[in-house]
Amino acid sequence: MDIEKPWGEGDVGKYIGINLRQFRVNKGISIDVLAKQIGVSKLTVLNIERGEANPTLSVIWKIANGLKIPITALLSIESDVSISRKKDGMKLISSNDVFVAEPLFRSHGLIELYRGYLQPRGEYLSEAHQLGVMEFVTVMSGQLTVEVDGEAHHLDDYDSIRFKGDRPHKYANPSSSLTMLHFVISYNNL
Amino acid sequence: MDIEKPWGEGDVGKYIGINLRQFRVNKGISIDVLAKQIGVSKLTVLNIERGEANPTLSVIWKIANGLKIPITALLSIESDVSISRKKDGMKLISSNDVFVAEPLFRSHGLIELYRGYLQPRGEYLSEAHQLGVMEFVTVMSGQLTVEVDGEAHHLDDYDSIRFKGDRPHKYANPSSSLTMLHFVISYNNL
DNA sequence: TGAATTGGTATATTAAATTTTACTTTTTTC
């Protein structure tokens, strides 16, 4: 009795299954126990774990809630270890771009990391990002002024700021030396 | 004709509704158009937006897919702007802890940011975190050696590393000066 | 003002998720 999979390549159903099983086995409890614990039928859990199901939001919530994990933790995939090194002797000094951001990691479209360089006295205006984006900026060295919602915030080295990225915001380097930044863009937030 | 809400306080259904409407209105398209575009009935979209629905995973996927947003972006909430400053003249030097991590931001349990200090010649062994955790470490200043899965990786300043946090890993500062680190812990990944 | 669009309501129908029960097979454990 094959089941129609309404979704395309992504196969969310398959992943939620893999993830759920991983979490459950990790906790060392059986399907039956989990099912009773969270108040759904054993068969439902079984089918979900096998990727042969199309669970309702309420069921998904019950599972996430019962396992005490964020609901979103059931819906993704990811890989292993990777390193991103600062390209030594980069075109930093050569570049006449005021602002440069080089991508470090991209994690399944949910989170992105960048390394940023802002020239002395440089300014950069960022358009509003997609709705639901949260931005985390950390000053690795130098100084930074962030202007968002009409307010300016000054940061020294090792300071961090967080703000909703779905509005225009401006970065400025008020100092006379290069500012090195660290960006985290998170797409999960609303 | 009131509808039973199977979930508790969390009210995921309400949030997915708010979020969906936000995305849709933001795109400037009507319910009917969206519905046809993604291949679900108008009434379904309407009910979801009003929080009076219990959509199936396939429908949730269709919506996220149709709007070209990560499926998880439909299921959360978040707030505004906040800054975390390095406490000047901290107990860094005074502290005889080899490793100190101070929390910067916590974003709805999905992502956490830390600032870390690792003393010269210091070593710190981190237990395996919860399953599905991805860790991003950036060297803001100094040097760092990360050992994960039996392999050691050496990082200089401004280098970054990413690895699955669900296994034990060791941080070491091979240099004779303080190492300043930046941690991102992401819980969405698997 | 009048037509068209949009959000929302009402109802009946269809498709399918979830439950229940019982039974089989595999794996674990003593």
Place this chain on the structure above:
DNA sequence: GAAAAAAGTAAAATTTAATATACCAATTCA
């Protein structure tokens, strides 16, 4: 190797998500 627990199968019953259609009120717009 027998007992017990866990995973998986089968089928029928129940519940409910999703669709389809028509209709209403408010808003937009030409």
